[in-house]
Amino acid sequence: MNEGAIGIFDSGVGGLTVTREIMRQLPMENLVYFGDTARVPYGSKSKQTIIRYSTQIVNFLRTKNVKAIVIACNTASALALEELQEQVEIPVIGVVWPGAISAAEATKTMNVGVIGTAATIKSEIYNKYLHELNPDITVVTKACPLFVPLVEEGLIEDRVTDDIARRYLSEFLEYNVDALVLGCTHYPLLRNTIRRTLGDKIKLVNPAYETAKSLKKLLMERDMLNKSMAKVHHEYYVSDMTDQFVPFADRVLPFHVDKIRVVNIEKYKKDSCRRNP
């Protein structure tokens, strides 16, 4: 059981930023990554569809003997976590709760900002979690739908991205926000742009770090850490072989990924992973 892999999934390539952090904090763990490149993005889709897609992915990951699952995608964490936790008996963690913990710890003004996809913001999950952690926190949220396409077009340092960032973010300055959750895996790549827009006084919270920390804590508490001396293996799967995966992986991961396999994810039907089939 302890040699089983950590299953990590995302709507596409963005979850590799979370994967990198898990590799850093848990270098002895085997990993299986799945990116839903055939159906990306999730951020503009409905809850029902995101749950169906996430369930198929969990069904697939379970065929890979995973001992725990990390939802690296904020949108899927926001909309499908509870459903997935009910469906399977192994631990499933998302990035939203760890992100909320980090932000609640970081804020002093008790004004926390959250940026994410339209679906994540609409779910109001960060508001709910932040208020559970501290009812005195005021949460200001903003959907930033153009950030992902801008990153994917490579406009990381660009006047257009700066212009769009000013429109999305300037209201956070009015609300005396001192911690901003980067609630989408692509956003940490825009860290410099966001800094230029908001200045140095706002702490930018990347849920990836806290997610890996939560995962480590969970595996330790349940005595699930990998103690095998066998060589660690990392596997990468996608639902479509697109041109973006390898360049993005090369930018994010500390080594080149040379083997990526394509999975027909639609075959992994809903309901087939129920706890008591």
Added chain:
Amino acid sequence: MNEGAIGIFDSGVGGLTVTREIMRQLPMENLVYFGDTARVPYGSKSKQTIIRYSTQIVNFLRTKNVKAIVIACNTASALALEELQEQVEIPVIGVVWPGAISAAEATKTMNVGVIGTAATIKSEIYNKYLHELNPDITVVTKACPLFVPLVEEGLIEDRVTDDIARRYLSEFLEYNVDALVLGCTHYPLLRNTIRRTLGDKIKLVNPAYETAKSLKKLLMERDMLNKSMAKVHHEYYVSDMTDQFVPFADRVLPFHVDKIRVVNIEKYKKDSCRRNP
């Protein structure tokens, strides 16, 4: 048979611009529209995936008693048309061939520009068709991946969209291009921006008009026009109920669409619509 509907499909909402043109030129025809809003966009996906998705959609449309199918999406037309024509016995037409005809007729300098999604441009289908129509034509192509997200974010008239348009389009001025194919259903909405960037001397070719004309010609030639006096019906289906469909439809169509139904499109498996099952 003649009372059967025209099936029209697109990766999402953009195909409604083609639908509008078909309604205008063929007001007596029944229509069934399908938008693959659960898996949009197609423009960054592989040929194999686009064929699989298009096949499922055609399978679905055939359950609606369609007499002909129009692929309103440039990407699906570029990558899946031939495969679909082999699979079904009813006529299937795409938007690329009609778009190429319009452009070949419009150009005098024999330099034609084409803009589209990454997948459409990579397919080089417009180059192939334009050279079939006239080997003397020089084709200059450019993928414009940010145009769709900019339109969907509502930045139709905006300095950011102008800035991006200048980057994508300025090379067409160098090549003495006098006809530009708007090779994605969202692009006609950026007509003003493109005009500002390229001036009035370049003819902007919207394949929608020529597609509806080709469809009408085909139905007439094969005596397939609807001659029934019954009330014309239009049906709308999507694979996900997203927030964008109705506002976009209201902007594009001459009337409000009040009924949209959601289809689980993955159920309509590949191969089940083969001519000889």
